[in-house]
Amino acid sequence: MSRWGMAARTDALSRERIVSAAIAMLDDTGETGLTFRALAARLTTGPGALYWHVANKGELLAAATDAVLAGALAADATEQTPQHAIRTAAVGVFDAITAHPWVGAQLSGLASPSAVREVFERLGRQVQALGVPPSALFHAASALLNYVLGVAAQHAANARAVEPGTTRPAILEAESAAWTGLDPAAYPFLHTVAGELREHDDREQFLAGIDLILTGITAQNGPCAS
Amino acid sequence: MSRWGMAARTDALSRERIVSAAIAMLDDTGETGLTFRALAARLTTGPGALYWHVANKGELLAAATDAVLAGALAADATEQTPQHAIRTAAVGVFDAITAHPWVGAQLSGLASPSAVREVFERLGRQVQALGVPPSALFHAASALLNYVLGVAAQHAANARAVEPGTTRPAILEAESAAWTGLDPAAYPFLHTVAGELREHDDREQFLAGIDLILTGITAQNGPCAS
DNA sequence: ACCTGAACACCGTTCAAGT
DNA sequence: ACCTGAACACCGTTCAAGT
DSSP states (O other), X not given: OOTTTTSOOTTOOOHHHHHHHHHHHHXXXXXXXXXXXXXXXXXXXXXXXXXXXXXXXXXXXXHHHHHHHHHHTOOOOOSSOHHHHHHHHHHHHHHHHHHOHHHHHHHHTTSOHHHHHHHHHHHHHHHHHTTXXXXXXXXXXXXXXXXXXXXXXXXXHHHHHSOTTOOHHHHHHHHHHHHHHSXXXXXXXXXXXXXXXXXXXXXXXXXXXXXXXXXXXXHHTSTTOO | OOTTTTSOOTTOOOHHHHHHHHHHHHHHHOGGGOOHXXXXXXXXXXXXXXXXXXXXXXXXXXXXHHHHHHHHTOOOOOSSOHHHXXXXXXXXXXXXXXXXXXXXXXXXXXXXXXXXXXXXXXHHHHXXXXXOOHHHHHHHHHHHHHHHHHHHHHXXXXXXXXXXXXXHHXXXXXXHHHHHHXXXXXXXXXXXXXXXXXXXXXXXXXXXXXXHHHHHHHHHTSTTOO
8 A cells, every 4th residue: 555545535536526616616607607518627527527426417406406505404493483493494595595596596496306395394394383283384384485485596597697797786776777767657566666676685575575474374373364 | 463462471480470489389398399490490491590580599588488478467457356466466477387387487587577577566566555555565565476486486397307298196196205205203394294285286375375475464564463 | 436538419609691 | 681501619418448
C-alpha cells in the first residue's frame, strides 16, 4: 500500500459530490445552466462518467431537491402549538425555495414524490394535532399543501423569467406599473391593489395565506362554522 | 379573378391555425410531443415557416394557454353571490386544466402573465365584492390564486409522470398503497388518510379547498375573527 | 468497478434561397 | 410577404474502449 493509500481521493466521483455540484450549479446558473456537459466539466470528467452514479437528469434533480428539502425540514417542532408548527414547516419550505428557486419548480412539478410526501406529512400531522376531525383532515391538509406548492411554482417561475441581475423590488415595481396602466373599468381589482403589490413583503404575504387557511380550518370545525 | 378567388386557402398558414394545431398536439401527445418539426409536419410545411407567425416556442405555448383560458373564463358571473362567482371562476380554471393538463404547467409557470392576471382579477374582484376591507384584500385574493396555481401545477405534473394510458383511479390506488406501506410511527398522517386518497374526487377536493379559504377570508373579517 | 469521450438521436432556431 | 429546408448550436444519453 502506498503512502497515500489511506487518503481519500478528493477528486473521486461519487453520488454526493455530483449532487452537491449540481446544487451549486443550479444556484448560480439557474435551471437552464445545469447540463451534463457543464457539470462534468466542473467535476473535470466526461459526461458519461456521471451516468455511473445517477440514472438520468430527472433523478439528479430529484436528489438535489431532496437534499435541499431535508435541510429545510430539519427542525421538527415538537414543543410548539400546532399552528406554530405548521407555520414553521411552511416557512421552512418557503425559505428553501427563496434560497434555491429551482427547488420550487421541482417540488411543484412533483419531481420528487418523496419530498412532497414529507411536506404533506409534516403539515397533515399538525392539522391532525389541531383537532380537525378525520372527515375534514384530508381536505384541510391538502389545501395547505396546494397553497405551498402554488407559491413554490411561482417563485421558481419568477426566478426563471428575469435576467439574473434583476432585483425583486424592480420586478414588483414593473408589475405594479403594468397593473396601474390597465383599464380601471376592466380591471378594478388589479388597479386597486397595484400599490400594495409594490410595497408587499413576499414572506409576510406567504404567511398571511397560511394563516388564512388555518383560520378557515379552525372556523369550519369550530363554533362559527356555517 | 379565378373561380376560387374568394375561397380562403384552408391550408394557408396563420397564427390561429398554428396555435390551434399546437393545442391539439399538446392534448394528444403531451408537453413533450409538441416540437416545431412535428407541428410543421402536421401543417405540411417546414419548421422555419412557423417562425414567421410566432416568435418562439415560449410565445406559442403562451398563446395556446391564453386561448384555452379565454374559453374557460368566458362565463362572467354577474348575477351570483361573490362566493358562487369565485367557485365558478376557480372551477373554470380547474376544468380547463383537467381537459388540458399542460395548461396547468404553463399557468403555474407564469408562461402567460396576462392569463394569470386575468385569473387574479376574476378572483380578486369577487373577494372585493365579499366586503373584504382593502387592507386584507390583496392577501385574501393572493391566497386563492396561489391555491389554484398549486393545484394546476400538480395536475400537470401528474399528467406528465404517468404513461398516457394510465387511469386516474389506478394512480390513486398506487399512491394510496405507497402511503399504507409507510411506517405508521414515522408517517402517522399519511397512514391515516391513505384510504381517503383512494376514494376522493379531485374536483370535490379542489372545491373544498376553495371553500376552506373562503371561510378563512370571511371569518377573519367577520364576527368570529380572533 | 469505474471512467473516458466520441457518437447518436434528438431539440429550438436561423437564414439564404426561393415564390 | 410568405414559405422552404438545410444547417447551426446545442441538448440528454449511450457505449465501445480503456484503466
